Amino acid sequence: xxxxxxxAVIVLAAGEGTRMKSRTPKILHELCGRTLVDHMLTxxxxxxxxxxxxxxxxxxxxxxxxxEVSSPDALAVVQEEQKGTGHAVRTVLEAVGTVAGTVLVTYxxxxxxxxxxxxxxxxxxxxxxxxxxxxxxxxxxxxGYGRIVRDSSGxxxxxxxxxxxxxxxxxxxxxxxxxxxxxxxxxxxxxxxVSASNAQGEEYLTDVLSILREDGHRVGAHVAADYVEVExxxxxxxxxxxxxxxxxxxLEGHMRxxxxxxxxxxxxxxxxxxxxxxxxxxxxxxxxxRTTVGEGAEIGPASTLTDTVVGEGAVVRxxxxxxxxVGPEATVGPYAYLRPGSVLARGAKAGTYxxxxxxxxxxxxxxxxxxYVGDATIGAGANIGASSVxxxxxxxxxxxxxVGDHAFVGCDTMLVAPVNIGDGAYTAAGSVIDSDxxxxxxxxxxxxxxxxxxxxxxxxxGTRSAQAAQRAAxxxxxxxxxxx
Numbered sequence: 001x002x003x004x005x006x007x008a009v010i011v012l013a014a015g016e017g018t019r020m021k022s023r024t025p026k027i028l029h030e031l032c033g034r035t036l037v038d039h040m041l042t043x044x045x046x047x048x049x050x051x052x053x054x055x056x057x058x059x060x061x062x063x064x065x066x067x068e069v070s071s072p073d074a075l076a077v078v079q080e081e082q083k084g085t086g087h088a089v090r091t092v093l094e095a096v097g098t099v100a101g102t103v104l105v106t107y108x109x110x111x112x113x114x115x116x117x118x119x120x121x122x123x124x125x126x127x128x129x130x131x132x133x134x135x136x137x138x139x140x141x142x143x144g145y146g147r148i149v150r151d152s153s154g155x156x157x158x159x160x161x162x163x164x165x166x167x168x169x170x171x172x173x174x175x176x177x178x179x180x181x182x183x184x185x186x187x188x189x190x191x192x193x194v195s196a197s198n199a200q201g202e203e204y205l206t207d208v209l210s211i212l213r214e215d216g217h218r219v220g221a222h223v224a225a226d227y228v229e230v231e232x233x234x235x236x237x238x239x240x241x242x243x244x245x246x247x248x249x250x251l252e253g254h255m256r257x258x259x260x261x262x263x264x265x266x267x268x269x270x271x272x273x274x275x276x277x278x279x280x281x282x283x284x285x286x287x288x289x290r291t292t293v294g295e296g297a298e299i300g301p302a303s304t305l306t307d308t309v310v311g312e313g314a315v316v317r318x319x320x321x322x323x324x325x326v327g328p329e330a331t332v333g334p335y336a337y338l339r340p341g342s343v344l345a346r347g348a349k350a351g352t353y354x355x356x357x358x359x360x361x362x363x364x365x366x367x368x369x370x371x372y373v374g375d376a377t378i379g380a381g382a383n384i385g386a387s388s389v390x391x392x393x394x395x396x397x398x399x400x401x402x403v404g405d406h407a408f409v410g411c412d413t414m415l416v417a418p419v420n421i422g423d424g425a426y427t428a429a430g431s432v433i434d435s436d437x438x439x440x441x442x443x444x445x446x447x448x449x450x451x452x453x454x455x456x457x458x459x460x461x462g463t464r465s466a467q468a469a470q471r472a473a474x475x476x477x478x479x480x481x482x483x484x
Contacts, residue, residue, distance in 0.1 A: 003119040004126045007051065007101025007184055009044040012088050013037050013108030014057030014079040019235040025059040026233070027108040028066055031243040032250065033270025033289055036233055037063075039111035039246075041071050044104070046115030047122065053096065054108070055079050055088045084202030085178070086194040093191065099184040102126070105205065106179045109232045111242055112249075113179070117224050124222040125181040131217030132187070132209055134159070135179040137227035145175035146206070148221055156219040159206050174223065177230035180205070186212060246271075262300075276312070294328065303333070311346070324356075327363075345380070358398075359390075362405070375417065376401040385411035385429065392417045404439060 017026025027037035034042070037054065044052060052071070056063045057079040064076050077095045079088050089105060102122060106113065117135070125133035134156060136148050146159045147169050159176045160169050190211040194203045213219050224230055233239050250271060251264045259275045261267050263283035274292040275281070282300030287293070291305045294312035299305065301318065308321040311328035318334035324342040326332055331349045341358035344350060348361040351368040359373045362380040367373055371384055375392040378384070382403050390401045391414050399417035403409065407421045410429035421427065422439030430446045437443035456469045 003047070003123050004102060006047055006049045006104045006122060006181075008096075008099045009047065009049040009052050009104045009106065010089060010092055011037065011040055011044060011052075011054045011074075011106055011108050012085060013040075013063070014055045014060075014082050014088055015109075016058040016082070017109070017234065020239075021236075025063055028063065029233070029239055031111060031239060032246050032268075033272055034111075035066065035070070036111050037067075037108035038070050039271075040106060040108050040113065041074060043113050043115045043118060044106065045073070047104070047118055049104070050101070051075065051096070051099070053077055053092055055092060057082050083196065084200070085205035086191055086203035086207060087196075089187070089205055089208075090191045090194070090203065093188050098188040101184050103182045103184040103187055104180070105182065107232060109234070110177075110179075110230060111233065112229045112231065112245055114229060117229055118179075120224075121179065121181050121222045124220065128220045129218065130181075130220035131183050131212045131215075133181045133220040133222055134209065135177045135181075135224055135230060136174050136221045137177055137224040137230050138173045139175050139227045140173075142170075142173050142175050147172040148174040148176055150174075150221070154220070156209070156221050157213075159209060174221075175227075176206070177224065178205070179230065180209075182208075183217075186215075186217060190215070267300075282317075308338070375399065376403065378403045379405035379407065379423065381406040382408070384409045385413060387412040388415070389413075390415050390417065 013027045020026045020029065028035050052074045054067060054074050054076050056076050060078055067074055067076055077092050079091045102125060104118065121133060121135045139145065144162055146161050147165055148156060149158045149160055149169060151157050187208065190208045193211055194207045196203050209219050228245055233242050247268055248264065250269050251261050251267060254275050255261055258277040260280045262281065266283045267281055267285050269287045270289060272290045273287045276293060276295035278296045279293050280298045284302040285300035286304045289307035291308045293299060293310040296312055297310050297314045299316050303316050303319045305321045308324045310316060310326045311330065313329045314326045316326060316332040319332045319336045321338040323340035324338035327344050327346045327348060329347045330344040332338060335353050336350045337355045338350060339357035342356035343360045345361060345363040347364045349366040349368060350356055353370045354367050355372045357374040359376040361367060361378045362382065364380055365378050365382040367384040368386065370386045371388045373390045375398050376390050382405065388409050392398050401415050401417045401419050403421045404423035404425060406424050408426045410427050410431065412430045413427045414432040416432065416434040419433060420436045422437055424440045425437045426442040427433050427437060428442060428444040428446065431443060432445050433443045457466050460466045
């Protein structure tokens with residue numbers, strides 16, 4: 001049987017989440033590059049619902065602004081006062097009207113719930129012709145959960161909370177996830193009859209199940225294959241636990257697709273990361289945002305790449321790259337920092353203790369070590385000597401430097417922008433270049449060296465340096481006398 005397309009998916013996300021102890025609304029906390037609510041919306045979107053609705057309340061403007069960017073296809077409905085899950089659903093139906101067809105109700109804090117599990121719930125709901133089907137799970141320790149009590153046919157008789165359960169019912173390991181598939185027309189009628197006459201003065205969605213059963217309708221259940229999927233995130237400990245589970249799930253998918261992850265325990269990837277076949281990821285690596293790594297590339301150890309593109313066969317070691325582009329067969333690191341706008345062409349190199357910012361390094365060009373290259377264009381086949389600095393900032397504005405094809409910048413050169421080094425040009429080591437160097441020329445900008453004899457002994461008497469100099473002078477005098 002094909003999975004029926006739901007008429008609506010309602011994601012309940014109005015709560016404050018006080019146990020997170022955070023200024024950030026609970027559902028906007030992130031794991032693996034996506035907020036809690038966006039994980040749920042992504043799973044729901046996989047069902048192709050006719051309507052995608054999010055109930056918001058706490059920090060509503062902040063949550064609404066986030067949804068407008070991340071999920072413009074979702075309708076935000078405000079629950080002015082958080083008076084329970086039943087009240088939240090009733091608020092939606094009052095806002096959008098009765099929804100004919102299947103209505104799926106889920107939560108914004110269950111980031112591990114998969115589209116496939118929700119599809120299984122919808123399929124069971126349609127197969128059994130239920131008025132409502134609850135998603136359940138068998139847990140190792142059901143303490144604290146509402147238990148699912150079934151009759152001999154498998155239909156759900158009741159959901160019994162821990163405090164109300166008999167010893168026999170407490171032994172039941174099947175728990176209520178709080179995720180439901182409803183007949184929309186029956187839901188619209190039943191939710192109006194939910195009472196708030198309880199200690200909390202709230203309207204609970206679980207009461208809809210008993211109302212529908214009393215009306216003579218069938219209440220069914222679908223058991224999730226993995227109970228971890230339905231666990232919610234309520235505090236930082238559960239957030240970290242969910243992150244570990246999701247990260248392991250993502251890494252497994254990459255490894256089964258032909259990626260080598262040397263140490264999954266120390267490797268972290270975000271959900272939108274793309275890794276090509278035969279990529280090798282070494283320990284201590286974090287791949288964040290929309291980072292893409294081409295086939296056969298090596299990343300790590302101890303590297304963090306954010307929104308970075310790495311070409312086929314490239315090598316990035318002990319590096320931090322943010323919004324950068326590393327071309328095919330290029331090398332980065334160890335201990336390099338590629339800031340936004342950095343581009344390495346094919347076979348280029350940014351070596352040890354090199355920092356690039358808004359710089360393009362041409363094909364086969366090298367910045368091997370101890371250099372800063374900012375706001376620059378370097379042609380093909382060029383070499384930037386050690387300890388060179390592209391002096392791009394005058395305190396007010398940033399200026400650009402251009403280095404031509406096959407140019408050679410000597411060690412410890414300061415290139416004071418704006419300046420151009422022509423094709424095949426050289427700069428002498430130790431120069432401060434503030435004027436253009438024509439193609440094929442060498443730029444020399446350093447003072448002539450002069451040595452002042454005897455300076456150390458006269459100016460630093462009694463120091464070890466002076467003593468060493470004195471000994472050397474005496475040894476020289478003695479050698480001179482011997483040669484005479």
